[in-house]
Amino acid sequence: TFANKLGKKLNREIIYLDKIYHRPGWQPTPRDEWRKIVRNLVSGERWIIDGHYDNTLDIRMPPADTIIFFNFNKFLCLYGVCKRALGYNQPFDQIEGNRRHLSWNLIKKIIIFPKKKMLGRLEQYRNAKKIFVxxxxxxxxxxxxxxx
Structure with missing residues (x-):
């Protein structure tokens, strides 16, 4: 993944939000606990975080010095997810014993992802941070x- 390559290049550990958020049986971390965890993660001096999680962008964006947003075509995203699910590309990983799989929920998230809202959020930081789209x-x- 991009995060893996970036981490190796910058000699930084990657924080994978998916691996922290999901508990066994795909149970989510409760909201207040999740936000506390993320606050703790960004309190460090240097970090690379992989994952979107809209409900914590307000915590992660202010201390970030660089933000990279993948503004891919929805169909390209769906194609990549399907390829991974079928094992043609890098396989879906295991998260807390949960095997990642293709689901209607994931497809729906890709289709309805609010790109304009995200681009608007990035615009707020245009003069204060390095932003790559x-x-x-x-x-x-x-x-x-x-x-x-």
Missing amino acids: VKNRKEVQELLLSIL
Whole structure:
């Protein structure tokens, strides 16, 4: 993944929100506990966080110095998820003993993802942070190569 490559390049550990949020049986972490966990995660000096989790962007965006948003076409996202689910690409990983699988809920999240809202949030930080909006895999690779 991009996060793995970025972490290796910058010699930083990656914080995978999916691995922290999901409990056995795909049970979510309760909201207040989740927000407390995320506050603790971003209290460190240097970090790379992988994951969206809209309900904690208000905690993560202010202390971040760089924000990278993957603004991919919905159909490209769906294609990639289906390929992983069928084992043609990197396989879905295990999270807390839960095998990741293709679900209607995941498909729905991809289709209804509020891109305009996210782009508006990024605009708020345009002058204060490094913001990268990448639209395709080529731009992802170019960004990775441009990072020292």
